[in-house]
Amino acid sequence: MNIRRLLAILLAVVLSTLLATQIWAAAANEPLDLNRQCWLTVNPCSTSDKEMLEDLSGADVVVDLYKVADMKAEQNSYSFETIKPFDLLKIPQDIADDRWAEVAQSAANTVLTSDTYTPDQKDIKTGTKIELQSGLYLLVAHKKGDTDYVRTVTDEDGNSRTVTQVRTGKHLYTFAPELVSLPSKLPENGVINTANPGDWIYDLEVNLKPELNDLKGKLEIVKTLRTFDTAYGSATFVFQLDWDENGKHYSDVRTITFSSSGKQVLTVELPVGVTITVTEIYSGAKYEIVGSAEGTAVIEADEVARVEFVNDYDEDSPPNGGGTITNKFTFSDGEWHVTQQVDSTEE
Known part of the structure; x- marks a missing residue:
């Protein structure tokens, strides 16, 4: 084996080891600052859908926030360290990974199927900016004052999932529990991914994505x-x-x-x-x-x-x-x- 090929193999091994030890690389133009205060605004749906936004705004939709994990930074890398009662959750390596929906479901099942746990912040009016510490948060939408909003729905393939539902005059909105990282990044290809290039966003606005059905x-x-x-x-x-x-x-x-x-x-x-x-x-x-x-x-x-x-x-x-x-x-x-x-x- 020649020296050039040997050096290439050794370099590949080193890079592989580095990638394995860094959960996420902070690909940003500015370093991640976890001491900075964060803000979050949650809209009940896309602000471009005026009809749905008006319908949901009249339904008094609020959001409960559960902190799932602390965000940890080490030099040029960062990771999430789960906290109770979510300490048994497995966090995927890529925030854009489809498995994030599975993590959100696991987190929701932990707190929504029991009366033991209360939100870190409850009944946050949608469209309102709130101040938060950095971390990973579970968002649960429901109608203010409603106590019977958690449902289990099953798709055509027999797969079940935990959701919350809000009824308006003629419509039924189904919300999937969602996870959001603070700070975060701008969407790339329609996906908010903490590995996206660009600066970290400490003042984040997100739109929930409810399913709409006629009541x-x-x-x-x-x-x-x-x-x-x-x-x-x-x-x-x-x-x-x-x-x-x-x-x-x-x-x-x-x-x-x-x-x-x-x-x-x-x-x-x-x-x-x-x-x-x-x-x-x-x-x-x-x-x-x-x-x-x-x-x-x-x-x-x-x-x-x-x-x-x-x-x-x-x-x-x-x-x-x-x-x-x-x-x-x-x-x-x-x-x-x-x-x-x-x-x-x-x-």
Whole structure:
């Protein structure tokens, strides 16, 4: 082996050893000063999304802060030293690493699933600048005064995570717990990474990234069949649902099938705030509507709207056909599947 190749190998070993002993290199134009005071402003969402910002601002969203780790500096390197109750957490070597979401989840599970731990700072109004010491902090957003905001949600792959939720008039916002380092760096490629080049930021403003869903309410279609005629088999009744949402008109069809007289209830989820009109458009063989064939209701949160229909056997009416079939479409494994139902109450 020649001398040049040997020197190259030795240099690679030395560099590898140095990288292994330095958790993060402080690639900055100015040295890291952990004695400087830091400030943090947390916005409930991107300030460029005016509609969402206005909606969340009216919901009185606040943030709880838990200090997860102290920031340590040694010459040109720095690291995080976790503190109780987070002392068992494993901190990744790169703050831009995707594993930071996993660390945030572990930290959130430590404090949000128990009444033992209280935030270092509680109910910080979003948009307000607060003074903090350097370190790594867990941010937990919720509605001020709300005590039941922690949820466990599961994605399509069966993976569960801990989140917090805030409800406004018509929307449900889901916040993932987030970690933020103080001081920090400017975003690079959309990611705030403490290894990014540039000066350290001691006055940091961050935007939370909530998921937005329409808040759902429930509608019950209550169907009563006074008399059932066994001569014609099952009796199927068809309902058309019409509503307007965000300037668009929507229509759906649902069915209820009887094999005897009695009452059945079909429950439908709809966006909060819409006015729904339900019309019975098919009354089955040898049956007639008693009363109105149309009902209207307003969908509200935490309440069950209800429309009711009554049918009875009409012995003088000629048979008007048999039952109906409703196609139900579901998406899974990357493709659409269709199943046929004669009764929507089976969903």
